[in-house]
Each structure stands twice: as C-alpha cells, then as structure tokens.
Amino acid sequence: MSFTRIHSIFILLSLAALAGLLGSCDSQTPVERATEANILVLGNSAEPAALDPQIVTGVIESNIITALFEGLCGQHPSNDGKHLPGAAASWTHNENFTVWTFSLQPNGKWSDGTPVTTADFLYAYERILHPEFGAKYASMLYYIKGAEAFNKGEAKDFSGVGLRAIDSHTLEITMRAPIPFLPDLTKHYTWYPVPKHTIEKHGGMLAKNGEWTKAGNLVSNGPFTLSQWVLFDRIECKSSPTYWDAATVKLSGIHFLPISNAYTEARMFYNNQLHVTYTLAPELISYSKDKYPENTRLETYLGSNFLRLNVTRPQLSNEHLRKALAHAVNSQSIIDNILQGGQEQATGLVPNMGEYKAAKVMFYDPDLAKEHLKKSGLNPAELSLTLLTTDKEAAKVIAEALQDMWRKTLGITVNIRQSEWKSYQKAMSDLDYDISTGGWIGDYPDPTTFLDMWKKGDGNNRTGWSSEQYEQLLGTAELTEEPVQRIRALEEAEKVLLSETPIIPLYWYTQCYLKHQSVKGWHPLILNNHPYKFISLEKTTSSPKP
Amino acid sequence: MASKGSSLWHDAWMRLRKNSMATASLFFVLLVIASCFLIPFVGQLTAPDDPNLSETENRTLQYNDHWFKPPNYQNLENKFSAPSGSHLLGTDQVGRDLLARLLYGGQISILVGLVSTTIAGMIGITYGALSGYIGGRTDSLMMRTVDILYGLPFLVIVILISLLFSAYAKEASVFLIQDWGWDSEFVAKYANLVPLFVAIGTIGWLTMARITRAQALSIKKLEFIEAARSLGLPHRIIMLRHILPNMLGPIIVYATLTVPGFILAEATLSYLGLGVQSPNSSWGILLQEGSNYMETQPRLLIVPSVLFSLTLLALNFLGDGLRDALDPKAAKD
Amino acid sequence: MLSTILSRLGQGCIVVFLLLALTFVLIRLMPGDPFTSDKALPPHIKEQNEKRFKLNESNLVQFTAYLKTLAQGEMGISITREQPVTKIIKSSFPASAILGIAGIIIAVCVGVPAGILSALKKNSLIDYGTMILAMLGISVPSFVLAPVLASGIAGNIPFLKVAGWGGALDWFLPALTLGLATAAYLARITRGGMLDVLNQDFIRTAKAKGVPALKIILKHALRGGIIPAIAYVGPAFAMLITGSFIVETIFQIPGMGQHFVNATKERDFFLLQGVVIVLGVLIVIGNIAADIALVAINPRLRETS
Secondary structure, eight states, X not given: OHHHHHHHHHHHHHHHHHHHHHHTOSOOOHHHHHHHTTEEEEEOSSOOSOSOTTTOOSHHHHHHHHHHOOOSEEEOSSOTTOEEESSEEEEEEOTTSSEEEEEEOTTOBOTTSOBOOHHHHHHHHHHHHOTTTOOTTGGGGTTBTTHHHHHTTSOOXXXXXXXXXXXXXXXXXXXXXXXXXXXXXXXXXXXXXXXXXXXXXTTOTTXXXXXXXXXXXXXXXXXXXXXXXXXXXXXXXXXXXXXXXXXXXXXXXXXXXXXXXXXXXXXXXXTTOOSBOSOOOHHHHHHHHHHOTTTEEEEEEEEEEEEEEOTTSTGGGOHHHHHHHHHXXXXXXXXXXXXXXXXXXXXXXXXXXXXXXXXXXXXXXXXXXXXXXXXXXXXXXXXXXXXXXXXXXXXXXXXXXXXXXXXXXXXXOEEEEEEOHHHHHHHHHTTOOSEEEEEEEOSSSSTHHHHGGGSTTOTTTOSSOOOHHHXXXXXXXXXXXXXXXXXXXXXXXXXXXXXXXXXXXXXXXXXXXXXXXXXXXXXXXXXXXXXXGGOEEOOOSOOOOO | OHHHHHHHHHHHHHHHHHXXXXXXXXXXXXXHHHHHHHHHHHHSOOXXXXXXXXXXXXXXXXXXXXXXXXXXXXXXXXXXXXXXXXXXXXXXXTSOBHHXXXXXXXXXXXXXXXXXXXXXXXXXXXXXXXXHHHOHHHHHHHHHHHHHHHTSOHHHHHHHHHHHHHHHHXXXXXXXXXXXXXXXXXXXXHHTHHXXXXXHHHHHTHHHHHHHHHHHHHHHTSHHHHHHHHTTOOHHHIIIIXXXXXXXXXXXXXXXXXXHHHHHHHHHHHHTTOSSOTTOOOHHHHHXXXXXXXXXXXXXXXXXXXXXXHHHHHHHHHHHHHHHHHOTTGGGO | OXXXXXXXXXXXXXXXXXXXXXXXXXXXXXXXXXXXXXXXXXXHHHHHHHHHTTTTSOHHHHHHHHHHHHHTTOOOBOTTTOSBHHHHHHHHHHHHHHHHHHHHHHHHHHHHHHHHHHHHTXXXXXXXXXXXXXXXXXXXXXXXXXXXXXXXIITTSTTSOSSOSSSTTTTHHHHHHHHHHHHHHHHHXXXXXXXXXXXXXXXXXXXXXXXXXXXXXXXXXXXXXXXXXXXXXXXXXXXXXXXXXXXXXXXXXXXXXXXXXXXXXXXXXXXXXHHHHHHHHHHHHHHHHHHHHHHHHOTHHHHHO
C-alpha cells in the first residue's frame, strides 16, 4: 500500500503538472514576462532596515533609495569620474573648493507635485545632523563647516552649520576644508533631500516611526516612486511622472527581492526568475563562467579586504612578526583558488582610483617572511595566535587557507575563532583578538574613505595602532587645495600606515553577479551604483540556458 | 537477582539477533565508530624523522606518500580532485582529503551524539527516578515542571544558549591553555563543542525524565523493593542497587533513539554557523559545505549525506530493534 | 474536562512567561548590542539610540516596561527595522501558516497510513521498506533536502519555481520539505502506538470472535494506537506554522521562521521577544488542542482526568 501511495502521489503530481501546463499555455519565464512589462527584477540580499535616507546605513537600502530619491549630483551610467545634473541643474565652487553653490532643477518636483526646494535640503541636513535624531551615518556630513559640532551637541544653533539658502532654488554649502570630491559625496544617500511637507505631516522631523516611508505615504524626488512594500517579500517601484528628467527613464518599474541565500538567488537566476542578482557565491563562479559566460559579471568594486593585527598584544607589538605574517600570505592563491572572482591582489590598502596610485608594499615572499620571523627573535613554536573571523562560509575557507599558509611558511600555528557577526564586531572594537579578517567598502571614490579610519580613537580603527606622522600627513592633505598635491600627501600617509603593518591588505574587491542579457545600459561602476534611469530592457531571443 | 538479570539480557540479545535489520544496523554502527576512531589513529602521521628538514617539510614529504592524509592539510592546487589512489574519496574545496575529513568529522559527530545523550541521560534519569521514587506531591510538582519545560521550543533555546556560551567559550579556553597548560590545538578543537553539549543536554533530558519516572513508579511497587524497604536499606542503596538496574532496558532504548536526534541537531546548528570550530569538521559541517557545491561538485554532498543518513538510519533501526527485544510484551508474539 | 483545559491554560501562561523571561535575559547577555556594526557608531549617537529604546535602563525596568507594553496589546518597535513588531509578525505569519498547514497535511496523509501499514505487516518487507523511507526522512537534514528538491524537481518542471512566494504552487516544495520530516516521525510514532494496541488482549479477543480485520483496525486499534501520534502532532503543528528558518531562506519565503535566527543575530530584542511569544502561545494552543482531540477519541480518558 505504501507503494500504491507513492504511485498515487505521482499520479496527483502529474495531474497537477497537466493542469499547470494547461493553465499557463504561454511558456514564458518570469523574466520574459517582466521584460515584456518593462519591469526590472533585482535580487537585493535582504529586507532593507528602512527606506529613510537619513536612517539607513547599508548597500541594500542604498540600492532602493537611489531609485526613489536623487541627490544634488547624478551618477553617470558608465563613467565613475563624471557627474551629471541631479536634483541640482548646475553647481560652482570657489577656487579652493571650500564654498559650493548648487542651483536646483527649476522644475524639480516631489512625486506629489510639490516643488523640490532648498528648504527640503536644509531640512534633510538638519534632520540627519540633529543630535536628538541619532542618525547612524551623520558623520558623512561632517565635511560641512560646523556640522560635527552641531551633531555632537556642542553647538546648539543649526544656523552655525555652513549651509545657506540663497533663494528657493540656490543652495550654498561651506565646507570645513577644501573638499574637491563634494559632488561624489552628494551622490550618497545621506546627502539626499527629504520631503519636508510629508515628514511634518507624519510626526515631524525627529519622529522615527517609519510612517512617511510607507507605500502610499512615501513622496520622493527620484526617477521612481514606491508602489508596494511587502515586508520580507518584495519592494515594487514604478516610474515617476513628476520626475524632472522623466523622458530619460526607460523602465516602467523595478522590483527588489530580499533574497538572503546566495545559492537560492543563483538558482532563481538560472531558472529565469531574476534579471540581476545581488551577488554570486564564490563556489558558483567557475560553474557560472562555464555555463553562463555571457551572464557572469566580475567587476572591480571600490573595496579592500585586509587583516587587522592587534598591536596592543605583546607578541604582535613586534613589528617583525607582523611583517613576517604579512609576507607569508599568498593572496594570489586565495584569489585564484577560493574567491575566483577576478579580484586583484592588494599591494596596498587603497585601490587605484583616479589620480591615486596604489602603494606597492604588500607582496608574497616566503623568504622575506622567514627573515622577518628570525629578526623578531620569537620562537614560532611558542607563539599562540588566534585568527578571528565571521561565521560566513567564504570567511571560513579563507581563514583556513591563511592558517595553512602561516603554518607551512613560518611554522606558526594560528587557531581560528569563528564568531557570529555581532560578537565578531564586538571583539574587534574591544581589541579582544589577535588577528582578524575585515574589509572596507568605499562610500565615495576618494582615498580618504579608506584612510580616515586609521586615526587614533576612530571607531573603525580597531587595531590599537596610531601614528602622529600619519595624522599630520592626513591633516596636510585636507588643507591642500591643489587636487594632485592633495593626493600625493594621501599616498605618503598610506605608506606610513603600511610600513608599520597594523593591517595586512589581501585583495581588492570585485562585484560578482549574474545579469540577464535583456538588461541594457548597465555598465561596470566601481561603487556598483547603477543609475536606474538609464537602464532599459530589451527582448532577447536567447536566455541563460546551461 | 543476578541470574534473573542475566537471563533477561540474554533473552533480549537472542531476540535482537533474530531481528536481522537490527543486527545489521548494530554491526554497521560499530563499523562506523571503529573506522572513525581507529583509522585516523592508526593512520596519523608520526613525528618528523629527517633531522635536516624542518617539521613542515617533513610533514609535506610524508603527506605526499602517506596512505592516510591529515584532515586539515590543504593543497589549493589540488582542490576538487576526483577520487583516486592517493585520495580515496577525492578532495574538497581547498584540497583536503575528503575521507580524512569524513572520519575526523565522524569522531566529532559521534562524540556530540554520545556526550549530549549522556548529559541528557544523567539529568533525566536522576530527575525522573527521584520524582518517581519519592512520589506524591513532589512527584506531581516535578512532573508539572517538566510539562512546562516541554513547551519551550528546542531550537530557539539551543540557538540562544549556544550563541551565548560560544561567546564565553573563548575565555574558558584561554584559561585552560594558560592556567592549566592544556594543548591549544586540542582546546580549539573541542572548546566550541561545549556550548553544543550544554545546550542540547540541558533541553534534551525531558523525555528521558518522563520515561524513567514511569519506570520507577512501576518498579517501586514490586515485591522485592518492598522487601528491601522493610529490611531498612537506605533509599540511596535501594535506588542505585535495585531500581536503577531494572530500568536500564527502556533507558538504553530511548538513548539509542536520542543519539541520531542530537547528531542531527548538531548538523542543523552547524548549518546556522553555530557548530564545530573551523578548520575541524563534523558531519553537519561537511553536509553544509557540500550543499553549497551541490550544483558544481555533487560528490561533496553525496558522500557525506550517504554516510550520515546510513548511520542515522542504522541507529534508529537499532533503537527500534532494542525496544522490541527488551519489551516483554513483544516477547509474547 | 473544562477544568483540565483551564489548568492547561494556566500552565500555558506559565510556559509563555518563562519562555519570554528566558529569552529576555539570554539575548541581553550576548556580546554586542543592537547597535554594534561594521561601521562603528560615534558614542553620542549610540547613546541617543539606546535611550530611545530604554536600553540604558536596568533589565528589570526594561522587563516591566515591556510587560506594560504587552498589556496594552503592543509588542514594541523592532530595533533594526524601526517598525512595530506586531506589524512585522502580521505580515510574516500568513506565509508560515500556509506552509505549516500544507506541511502538516502532507505529514499526516503520508505518515499515519505508513505507520499503520507498517504495524500491521510487522517485520515484513513492507514494514522494513516503509520504515527505511521514514527514517530516511528523519535522517536527511532539511538544508540538504530543500536544495535537492529545488534543483532536482523545480529546476526541471516548468510551473514549479525553484524559490519565491506568491505563485499558485509556490507552497508545494517547501511544504513537502517540512512535511516529509514530520511524516517520518509520525510514521514511527504511529507504528509504535499501533503495535502496543495490537498486542492488547481486547484485540485478540475481537480477533478470536471473528470480527473482520478491517473493522478491528479502524474501530478498535486505531482509536488507541493513534494517541501518541496526536500528542505529537499538536506541538509539531505549532512549530511548523511558526516557520522554519532553513526552509524559508532556501525557498525565499517571507515567513516567520527567519526572525528567530535573524533577530537573535541582529540583537533585535523586541522582535525576538515578539516571535517567541507567538511561538509559545501556539505551542500551548497545540497542546490543548491535542488534549481535546485525545479525549474526543478516547472517552475513557475523560474519567481518569
């Protein structure tokens, strides 16, 4: 009877199959249907914490917010260095990059038809900097004169912050120092305007109840508006008719799916349910390259992966030991065999960007490593070090490879301590570790996004290392008006940092993902912040088939 | 007493042997345990012997032509190699020998199953036997408590406890290494298991307590216990000498059925990243890693799955067989 | 009967309260806090955020404050999502409930008949075959079964999706994953229960009297033999409809199970407390429902209880 039961299950199954086939006579895949409806379907890793530009802190949220809102300057679809008009039609700056004037789009409108004015920008900036609002990413605006003092409650008056509305469509921003990369900063969501009139209606500036960002309530100034938000399931946006550049927008909508499991996401792509994935697990890269060569994308990403060394630990205060550990790491082998995403071996912390030339300090040299170990005067057999890493799968494999390299080259046994995310972060900020894995994704394409964090007492330093010389060089760079000289000073600073090896750079990130061939106008960008208004969908005859 | 006991066990053994499924399972389980513990023990690399070479170089030399590979020895250039003479089951994503990892992982998984069952068993038996033996109000209070604890969701509590404990496991291991001079590699290997034991053991004892109590209740009414009591034997002696040995049957049966459940719990926790510390393996970790390579390297999933499932299958059949064998009612057939 | 239910309800309240208290303490004992992240927060901002959620108060003050919130029918605000916990639970519950119900139906329809059959044909090939299948169901972890089903079945059948939620048949594979494991347990429990009953004297008597076998099974044996299975199904059902983290992440389902793990990892105190209360309440309901069902099936229990 159990066999007849199985039989009957199969019969049921095949009946269901028949019904399904009859019911949906079109053999279209979900992606083909979406393409026909001109809707882009994206994997987006996780449910966003919020859609309020002044509350959120992550890439996941940024991906959605950049569809809904627009900052002063706009992102070019294919050129990282170029800035297009955004909410501002044009901008000028004084000779030393300390005072910037932005003219807003004359017909810039919120999606309810209200004009976007300087008042909305001032409101947004006061909101994110307000000490009682407690915005987690307020420090992104510290470049404005007086902003830090206001945020920390040292200055009570917002008028002391270097922001001035010359008229309803002209905004003047005074910086704390020469900031030539301000246009890049304004593309970051923390610099986006928010609709003063609807926030006031839903609890006021300091309310954090999420009311104004609900679907139906959310009013935005970007190319798309929020049409549906089903928690943990999907976020749907549709193109905004009131957008000042609505003629450029080609898509009729975007769907963001919070797919947290990378393998599930890849399966959904292979099964034609997604246009673009958020990521591609390292385990699947070579498989995808092989079976879906057209769809597998490995693109340079503004991020750096490195190991932190806790220099307050007696053994690791020994600079030679740190150098020995650094030169014993063969990161090319990690890239080729584990990551497989075409990452670049990091010769320094900051990747090449624009004028900035990456340092060439880090390299694999087992003999040099052994020499340093000898100079350190330490007996490798007596060393007891622990490598702290996260519980993520790739992190584990890399930790195991590092452990093996140090054992083979130096004879040092390093134990691995895998910690879940929060414990890992806590251990690092408490300096309760020996060596830890880590990475940093740039918020804007300027070297300071990687270099500022190594100042003494910075919450992200987490190595116990500091250097007066380093901070002096950063200070010099900040006051340098001439962009190229400024970059040179920053390069010097990085050399100081790396010469003392509180960190071991491993590799520079790539963004690995899968993209359907029907998606057009999607070009590699180092911040992976593809401006959706230039993206279009084209029906293709071919679909990703293994 | 003694002769009665031995004949009970003897009868049970005879009945078990008649049950071919259970006998086969018993041999399979013993075979798996023996291979997991003996092969790595026999096959482990000896100390380096060439004085002119460093320990590492010696190890590399030995590694290349040794029949049993160390489980954590990587060779990135040789990853995903198919089964061959030098790697009987092939290698994994970083070029480690899959067979070695399977056997060493088996040690951990079996250990988790056995130790957790022992912890759960000790708590459950003591609690249940006391409750049943004392009886009356104490009994009903103790059993109500068990009822309440039954309501706690196992996985949620296990996750909370093991997350919490693993945060402090590190401090404990530093203490063991520095103050007690334990071997650091040994501590690193097993430190992360303790939270698992604690979590699984503290929640897993409830059913055992119920079973033991029921047994204790029925046994204490039997004549020979009454006799012992009227002789004035202390309660402790009655419990240990007379009640406990007579409860062993059902306890063993239930314990056998618990082991696979706990091994599975370890696997689930490993999937959530709360299991054994890297680079060591357990069957749960191998399954979890294997499922990542399901599309690309199915061997890495299939091989551990087959061994894992067969072992659990065998343990379950063994448990069922033991129950049938030790259950006097079943003997009537 | 009513007094039994009332006392069970009383016990249930204690279970839920204990569970809540335990969760409340454990999650706060863990290293890190809701605001620990990869980009360190400046101290003044962290302080500001802690104050907003009253996390700077002592645990006791926090606990009483939370109980007060509960008394008002609220569950607080999720710390990581800035949304009311009740809203999150309301939006995640339906998916889990659909899966749980489908899963339990699959489990009962497969597990109970398999168990009965296996007991009737004890030690036959059918028995072994069924039990091997059942135990395979127990022995294959869901994180292996789920992706195998997704790639193996959904990857090859056009109208089944490998993952996702909202389509007409999207519930099928995840419910199958959930149901098979439960079915396996049920089959074993039913087999055990049936064997116990079949060995009892009244069945022998009935057999001797020449009552038809099918009638014996359906009218007499099943009534007693199914008891352990029902006792198991009650709480199992509660566990199933609160969702499974693994099945939800692998099949991309917006259910409740993910919150148990994610809220713990993110130290989202209020969200975790909220979902744990829901789970506790459902388990209590499941147990009481099982009790009622048992009494309904077996009137003799009415007198003893």
